[in-house]
Amino acid sequence: MTEQMTAMLVSELGGIDQLAAATVDVPEPGPSQIRVAMRAAGVNFPDVLMIAGNYQLRPDLPFAPGFEVAGEVSAVGAEVSSVVVGQRVVATPWFGAYAEEVVVDEAVCEPIPDGLAFTDAAVLPIAFGTALHALRDRGRLAPGETLLVTGATGGTGSAAMKIGNLLGARVIAAVGSAGKSATAREMGADEVVLYGGETPLRDQVKEITGGRGADVVFDPVGGDVTGDVLRCVAWEGRILVIGFTSGSIPQIPANLPLLKGSSVVGVFWGRWRTINPGEAHAQFAEIADWVVTDRLDPGISATYPLRDAVTALRTITDRRATGKIVLTR
DSSP, X not given: OOOEEEEEEESSSSSGGGEEEEEEEOXXXXXXXXXXXXXXXXXXXXXXXXXXXXSSOOOOSSBOOOSEEEEEEEEEOTTOOSOOTTOEEEEOOXXXXXXXXXXXXXXXXXXXXXXXXXXXXXXXXXXXXXXXXXXXXXXXOOXXXXXXXXXXXXXXXXXXXXXXXXXXXXXXXXXXXXXXXXXXXXXXXXXXXXXXXXXXXXXXXXXXTTTOOEEEEEESOOTHHHHHHXXXXXXXXXXXXXXXXXXXXXXXXXXXHHHHTOEEEEOOHHHHHHHOHHHHXXXXXXXXXXXXXXXXXXXXXXXXXXXXXXXXXXXXXXXXXXXXXXXXX
16 A cells, blocks of 8 residues: 655645645655655745746646755665665755655755754755855855845845854845844844835945945845845945845846946856755755854744644745744654
8 A cells, every 4th residue: 555645735826825735645766866754844935936836947736845855864766875764864856845755856965964953954955055155156245345135034034144144244134124123133133224114225225334335235025125225235246136025026227237336146046056066065064064063043933834834834925934934744
C-alpha cells in the first residue's frame, strides 16, 4: 500500500484561500533527487504570487507552494552522492515545500550544521541569501556607506538590515507606518524614515545623511516607493530592485538615474543560485555560521502548523508580518 501524507495544495489559481490541505501519495525521488521529511518550511511573499499565478514560474495544477524546506533526508535517488538518508538538510525547490514530504533536486540542498535549528535553517536561503547576494555582489556595499531599506520590517527587508549591519553599513529603515518604527530599530536600524507621510521620503533621507543621500537602496516594495527612492539616492548610488510587495511594478523615469549617476540593479537570487551553485553553497555556509555563532538572528516572529498555512500567508498579505514566518510539521 502506498504511503500517504498531508500537503497544502493549490487546485485553482487565485487568492491564498485557494490553498487547502489534501491527502496525497508520498512522492518518490528521481535518480538525482532526494526526499526530505519536512520539519520546517519558510513562508515568503513569492508563495502568494505563485498561488495567484503571478510568479515567473507557473507549476501545473495542483501543486504545493513553498520555496524553502528543512528536515531529514528520508530517501535518495540512485545517482545521489552528496547526502545520505537521515542527514539534516535545507533545500530550495521552486515550489513544493508546503508538504510533509518534499522531493527536491540534490543540487539545491545544503547540509544543516550542528547547532542550527530546523526552523532557523528554513528561513535562511531566500531572504538572507537574497540580502547577502544583493548587498555584497550586486550593490557592492562597503563599510561606512549608508544603506536604505524599504519594507524594512518584512522578511526580506529585515534580513537586509541585519546583513547590512554585518557588512558595516549605516542602516536607514523605511517603513510604511509609524507603528513599525520601534520594530525596525529592534531589528538593527540606525535611523527610521516613513514613506507615504507628509514629509517626502527624499527630504527625510537627505536630512539624515547631510544632503548626500543613500549609497545603496534595497527595495523589495516597488510601486510608488521606488519613485521615492530614486530621488534620495546619493551620487553614483545603487538601487537594488528586489521585488514588488506593493503589487505594482514601477515605471522608472530614465532621467533620474542619469542625474544622479546612479545604477538600477536587478536582483534575482534564484536564477543566480542556479548559475553559480558553488558560490551559493559557500554563501549559505557563511550565513549559517553567522547564526550558529550568534552574530545573526534569523528573526522568526511566528510559527504555524502546516495546516494553518493560509493563516500564515495572511500575515504577509495583510502586511502584519514582522521578520520571518515558518510552518512546522
